[in-house]
Amino acid sequence: MKIPINLARQPFRRDRAMVLASLVVSILLLATLGALVSLAGQDRKQLADVRHEVGVLNQQIRAVTAEQSKLNAVINKPENTTVLERSVFLNTLLLRKGVSWNQIFTDLEKTIPYNVKIVRIHPTVDAQDRVMLDMTVAAENVVPLIEMLKAFGQSRLFGNVDERQTLPPTQSEPLYRMQLSVPYAQKL
Numbered sequence: 001m002k003i004p005i006n007l008a009r010q011p012f013r014r015d016r017a018m019v020l021a022s023l024v025v026s027i028l029l030l031a032t033l034g035a036l037v038s039l040a041g042q043d044r045k046q047l048a049d050v051r052h053e054v055g056v057l058n059q060q061i062r063a064v065t066a067e068q069s070k071l072n073a074v075i076n077k078p079e080n081t082t083v084l085e086r087s088v089f090l091n092t093l094l095l096r097k098g099v100s101w102n103q104i105f106t107d108l109e110k111t112i113p114y115n116v117k118i119v120r121i122h123p124t125v126d127a128q129d130r131v132m133l134d135m136t137v138a139a140e141n142v143v144p145l146i147e148m149l150k151a152f153g154q155s156r157l158f159g160n161v162d163e164r165q166t167l168p169p170t171q172s173e174p175l176y177r178m179q180l181s182v183p184y185a186q187k188l
Contacts, residue, residue, distance in 0.1 A: 099123045099131055103186055111151050111158060112137070115144045119177065123184070131184040138175035142166075145178050152182055159183035 075084055104123065112118070120136040139145050145166070152158045159182060167177040 099125065099186065104133070104184065107157050107184070107186075111148075111155050113144045113147045113151065115139055116148050117175070131186050132181055133184050134179075134181050136177060136179050138173075138177045140175060142176055145176060157185045159185070 074080065104121070108118065108121075117138045118135060119138050122134040124132045124134065126132065137145065137148065139148075149161055149163070152161050162181040164179040164181065166179075167173075169175060
């Protein structure tokens with residue numbers, strides 16, 4: 001029977017596998033560090049490009065703002081304010097005249113039932129050039145008014161009705177009255 005005896009001060013150990021694994025892990029960590037440094041450099045380059053583009057756009061904005069302030073100064077001179085006010089007035093007038101009463105009544109005649117009377121109609125044009133019809137209509141009973149609301153819903157020329165108020169008949173007014181607002185798809 002043999003007994004292994006090691007008389008050395010530091011006995012022999014099998015560290016080769018551990019050293020090799022540590023070396024492989026170190027190489028992988030160095031490769032990862034290199035990839036991260038490369039990505040950081042690319043990110044810094046892209047950020048510099050974006051900063052340059054933002055600087056160019058800010059410079060263009062400043063130039064346009066300066067030009068606009070010069071033009072506003074010319075427009076706001078006292079001798080030009082009357083021309084500007086008249087121009088705004090004429091543009092508003094032309095826009096309001098762009099609403100065709102004949103076309104409104106033709107389209108309403110096709111849509112509203114025969115036993116509903118239009119008491120009042122007021123077209124308005126909003127900032128997006130959409131025409132809204134504020135109307136008061138009347139009928140002998142509620143059924144024609146409901147049919148009118150259904151007809152507006154089914155029509156491609158009119159949008160969703162905003163019913164504001166329905167009034168029952170009184171001694172002075174024997175008809176049911178309904179106040180409503182409806183969008184109208186007339187081209188200006």
